[in-house]
Every structure is written in structure tokens, then in C-alpha cells.
Amino acid sequence: SQLAEENLWALSVHEGESVTVNCSYKTSITALQWYRQKSGEGPAQLILIRSNEREKRNGRLRATLDTSSQSSSLSITATRCEDTAVYFCATDRNMGYKLTFGTGTSLLVDP
């Protein structure tokens, strides 16, 4: 069964707009991460947010975590074409030995 999943399979926005990707998970976690994977590449970590944190920022990226509703969001402001990628949330509940990825949300940023 899915331990983490993004809520939408695909999103499309125009360059400069803001976008939010949501993720829900089903078990207790020690941390939740957001990764970005561009076509043909390995994923790259964007943000790690621990279970005792509510918000984390990294430049134009902002992640939130709500442990009561077991959900997280990743917001990107002022999107650029190079933000086009698949965005995954990933959860960890076993001291880093098993990171479980969601199904991913494909984001297309149009010029």
C-alpha cells in the first residue's frame, strides 16, 4: 500500500505563476521530504521537514507539514520553465533506512 502519495497526477501553470503540490501519508513519520526529478535524471532533494516542524523554506520553495492531518504541501512561487519536473514527497519512519516515495506529481511550466 502507498505510504505517501501526492494528490494530483499532473499540473500545468504559466511561467511566473505560483503552484502548490499536496501530499498525504498514512503512517507516523520522523520526517517528510520533497524531491524533484527532471526527465532522465535522478531525483534531487528540495526540502526536508521534520515531524516537529510546521514550515520550511528554500528560496522560492516553501513546504508545510501538518502531522494531525498527515499531509504536506510544497509551494513554488514565481515558477520558471526549469521547474518543469516530477515532484515527489517521501516519508521516513525507520531511521533513514527506508525512504518511501509517493506516486509523484508532474508539473509543466509553460513559457
Next chain:
Amino acid sequence: AQTIHQWPVAEIKAVGSPLSLGCTIKGKSSPNLYWYWQATGGTLQQLFYSITVGQVESVVQLNLSASRPKDDQFILSTEKLLLSHSGFYLCACARDRGASDYTFGSGTRLLVI
């Protein structure tokens, strides 16, 4: 910062043939290492992890095996490929022991025909 080199970049192999994929980590000693598999358009599924030389834990059974012959090397292999083995294989290294933020390699694209 650690870097991960995966080889080969891509392979086309026949069903029933053997396979060996490799991963070398630079810039980190005694890293926790992981193999992930990704079907085209799919999520990443963890296959194996290793926290030390000679020790590998299997997460899912996909008729694959893994070995860690050196501190900086992780090998994924099988003696008989199946069509279902096609996909994208990714090696990852944890930033620190017990940490769950990973650095991924650039992957190996495998097509089994």
C-alpha cells in the same frame, strides 16, 4: 559533498541474460547506500540498502541481488533478466548515518527485450 557515479548509463539486454549495474560513491566514508527502481512514469521503489561492507538488506523481492564489495561500491545484479526488470535504476547515498536525505546518482536506464 558526495558524488555518485553509476554505470552503465544505459543497457539493452535480452530476456534471460545476466545483468550487473554498478555504483561508486566519492567524498563520503562508510556511507549508507540504497538501490531504487523506477518504472517509466512511476514512483521510486526501494530494492536494497547497505550500511556497511559485506552487508545488504533486501526490501522487495524482484529476482535481483545486491552486494557491497567495498566501502564505496554497491552492485546490483541478476543471472536471468525478466521483461519486468526494465526501468530506471538509481543508486542513492544518505547524507549521514541515520539521516534520510539522499543524494541520487544519475541512474541506469535498462531495457529488457
